[in-house]
Amino acid sequence: MSPAASERAAPYWLTGPALLVFLGLVLIPLGMTVLLSFYDWGQYKGIVPEFTLKNWREVATDSYFLEIFLRTFRIAILVTLLSIMIGVPEAYILNRMSPGWRSMCLLAVIGPLLVSVVARTLGWALLLGPNGLVNQGLIAIGLIGTPLEFMFTETGVVVALTHVLIPFMILAVWASLQRLDPQIENAASSLGAGFVTIWRRVILPQIVPGILSGSIIVFALAASAFASPAIIGGRRLKVAATLAYDEFLNTLNWPLGAAVAVLLLVALVAIIVGSNRLIERRYAQVFE
């Protein structure tokens, strides 16, 4: 082979192994899942490889599924909003700390990210239970008379998921804060701008891309979260991911479960790609 040709072939040799693995283990299984969602299923006959729109019709028309998907996205939106409201100020505070303090506090912010989500959710189950510390504390200070219901409610799921996902928001916002020139803030302040004005006119416009990319990550992970809703929400409060799990491993209606999963995937990809487009168009100059 001539040197030029081997230079041209080199990237394909280098990416080849990973490409083969991904074609075989991502595209083929996903394709099979899409196919599966068009298969027939019966209690006694099992999976029948005959093309049918039955599952899709069921998912589209049954209000049970609509309710679960609405709940999934309602929870995801609430978690995203809470993550913005708490994560943005926290990232700003972290960014203003001295390096020594900051690296210690980073341990507390990023650390939980590395602890298994099962252990973290178990913590919330212990805190939020009817005899949990949160209820005991609220009763002790006289805010409430009887224990509040957190377990098996959307509130509980939202709280636990916010805890699980907020590090992603902080990391995204912090990354964009680091690119900020602190002198601009000082300049605004010396020109007489107050704290609120500085935030609104100087800081916020520059970190919006970070907030938006953090929001996309948090939203996508919240909408597809499984372990936290399964533990806090229980069997009664289903979301899309736990619904698919139940169809697969309890009801054993794989085709219907596949339809739910494919719908979740399509909805998420549409939302992520759509908002990415929007962000890139709106903030094209920021990304360059």
Place this chain on the structure above:
Amino acid sequence: MTRNGPLACAFHLAFIVFMLAPLAIVCIVAFTPEGYLSLPTRGPSLRWFKAILGYPEFLRAFRDSLWLAALSSTIAIGLAVPAALAIARYRFPGREAMTALFMSPLMVPHVVLGIAFLRFFTQIGLSGSFTGLVLSHVIVILPFALRLVLAASYGIDRRIEHAATSLGAGTATVFRRITLPLILPGVVSGWLLAAINSFDEVTMTVFIASPATTTLPVRMFLYIQDNIDPLIAAVSACLIALTALMLLALDRLFGLDRLFVGTGKG
């Protein structure tokens, strides 16, 4: 704290409490001497930690999780290093599409991947096997490995490699003696991040694990679905302690901010 006002400090304190409270409560409850979930008001006891030894399935799952994490992240890094070098240095048709494909497991919900692998492995007869677990984990952790190796590969001065070649070094020697040492920080941190993600993965694994080959998080999840007792708190407390130790080591070795935020500078 330097320039933060009292309000900011209070907010920060409340936030740290919010982040650490669920972990702290698990560790505290694990020390209860009672037979039910409670705070150890009668003094701490190691009763439930000893009880773990009576449940070999937790220990077995822990061992399997470690093997799985080590094996799958090693394979993932083996695939990621050449791919990252190709993506960082060459402009070739399909480069963008390939990068998107390699990063796609970050975007595809793990439930969907779990279902897809369950279906696929059942069809090809790998269902419930350790091989199946390794293959599926390689896929979901490859993006983490690739991202960090890629960040390291962009920063290399290729003239060093050219100098080595002109001095008579072969392709293999250049890679072993020049390229690999230069991207090593990215390779090591990529491997670590991949291994951590493999160890913690539960959503996808719950679909493809079998009672015989399962991981610790899946075993814990299934246990919690049945009942929550001090035993599972003790198992979780061990996991939290282990993670904390590893975190401190990572912080010393690499600096957490570099591992998670400033990957571009790495």
